[in-house]
Amino acid sequence: MSNQQLVHLPSSDGEGAKKSFNSSDWRDYFEENRKSRPAIRVPNEIVLDETLRQPLLKSLQTFQIGESGDGRHLRKYAKKLGDPVYMQCMDMFIKEEQNHSQMLAAVILALNGTLINWHWSDLVFIGLRRLFHLKTELFILMIAEVIGKVFYQYVSERVDNEPMQEVFSLIVLDEILHIEFHTEFLAEQLRNYPWMAKFAAHYIWCVIFYTACFAFVLDHKTTLAALKISSGEFIETSSRIFHRAAIRSLSLTLV
Ligand SMILES: [Fe+2]
Ligand SMILES: [Fe+2]
Numbered sequence: 001m002s003n004q005q006l007v008h009l010p011s012s013d014g015e016g017a018k019k020s021f022n023s024s025d026w027r028d029y030f031e032e033n034r035k036s037r038p039a040i041r042v043p044n045e046i047v048l049d050e051t052l053r054q055p056l057l058k059s060l061q062t063f064q065i066g067e068s069g070d071g072r073h074l075r076k077y078a079k080k081l082g083d084p085v086y087m088q089c090m091d092m093f094i095k096e097e098q099n100h101s102q103m104l105a106a107v108i109l110a111l112n113g114t115l116i117n118w119h120w121s122d123l124v125f126i127g128l129r130r131l132f133h134l135k136t137e138l139f140i141l142m143i144a145e146v147i148g149k150v151f152y153q154y155v156s157e158r159v160d161n162e163p164m165q166e167v168f169s170l171i172v173l174d175e176i177l178h179i180e181f182h183t184e185f186l187a188e189q190l191r192n193y194p195w196m197a198k199f200a201a202h203y204i205w206c207v208i209f210y211t212a213c214f215a216f217v218l219d220h221k222t223t224l225a226a227l228k229i230s231s232g233e234f235i236e237t238s239s240r241i242f243h244r245a246a247i248r249s250l251s252l253t254l255v
Contacts, residue, residue, distance in 0.1 A: 037170075043163055093178060149178075153172045154227055190250055191251055213238050
């Protein structure tokens, strides 16, 4: 995708190159990503094997809720930074998440499912995110981004349906850049924190990540089984991406 060339992209899956956060670069990226977005048409009906359709619907309903937030708190915290360009980035980032929610809603309806209004995991994530301030919010958001990215990627690779592959591949590309966006921002913000604070933050972040990951595989075990993914594989893949992002965000070095 040409839009990804606008921002130097080591990617959250790749080796962590060091690059300082530049909100103008990210604004350019988000603008270009919006303009060059391919129009994906979700058909009115998607037919899948019933053993996959039922559990997948439940999982997609959860993600659809999670992606649909209005980002009010993120905006409020970001505003305090006093960087209007970062605010623009945050607005465009939130719009991309809302676009994911719309695409997921279209897929859910095409699978003959209904949209839900709430899910316990969404309430937990929202509660945790609002505990302190922007950085805490981004720490928790990053966990959701990583788990979402890994899940969407498995769906794009393992569901034998072209429109769904198109939808989920597009979302995965966005999520890779979202992880990168938050990672670069956190690295910039946390650069001068004392190393003790960084190690403590890393420890707590890992505990919350693994708790969320285990809760996810337990709650979605039927879907993962239908996609032929073991819980261990899901956690291992998520963990690899999370650790690269966390290490870079905190400017820690692996030994
Ligand atoms: Fe998303
Ligand atoms: Fe995202």
